[in-house]
Amino acid sequence: MVEIDLNRVDEIIEGYRGERGALIQLLLDIQSEFNWIPKEAIVRISEQLRIPKSQIYRIATFYKAMSLNPLGRHLIQVCLGTACQVRGGPKIMDRIMESLGIKEGETTSDMRFTLRRVNCLGCCAMGPVVVIDGDYHGKVTPSAVKSMLECYK
Ligand code: FES
Structure with missing residues (x-):
């Protein structure tokens, strides 16, 4: 089980609050911080920015630069x-x-x-x-x- 620093997730989300259409960049920032996009981060983004989880998953699975599983170094x-x-x-x-x-x-x-x-x-x-x-x-x-x-x- 990989431990996720949710405070860091919140900081990244905070940087995009009020910015419409920044979901892709936000997810790329999460990807670059953790080297993947943890489920916990998706839940947090959904709750804090009121974006349906299905929409976040759609983007995270579409872009090859994003991964929903932990990647190697x-x-x-x-x-x-x-x-x-x-x-x-x-x-x-x-x-x-x-x-x-x-x-x-x-x-x-x-x-x-x-x-x-x-x-x-x-x-x-x-x-x-x-x-x-x-x-x-x-x-x-x-x-x-x-x-x-x-x-x-
Ligand atoms: S087939 Fe073109 S680089 Fe491999």
Whole structure:
């Protein structure tokens, strides 16, 4: 069970009081503060700003930058767009899942990594491509996966 600092949630909400249409930015601030959007924060936003919870969930599930589950310290995105698939992306994904003991969409139990698949990052010539915390790794080979992951503690 992850402990949530509700005072910090309240401070963030307070910064947006009276600002109409700022819900997306408010949720992005919550995401960046906690690295996810806890249910408790959604309840708090709903109560304090009188916004239906369903509306908040709709936004939080629509935007890829937001997560309703705790994320690891490092976000791994494996490209499985067509070009990266052809260049061996699925093997890279398999090797990463095997190394970390998780499946796509999951987070390691030590909260070190979250693994996601993406479709085309716009740099197909570098395929297969893996992005970790915004660092692009191109032409990744299965044998390079272990050392690539070791750079992220
Ligand atoms: S398909 Fe992977 S970058 Fe385009």
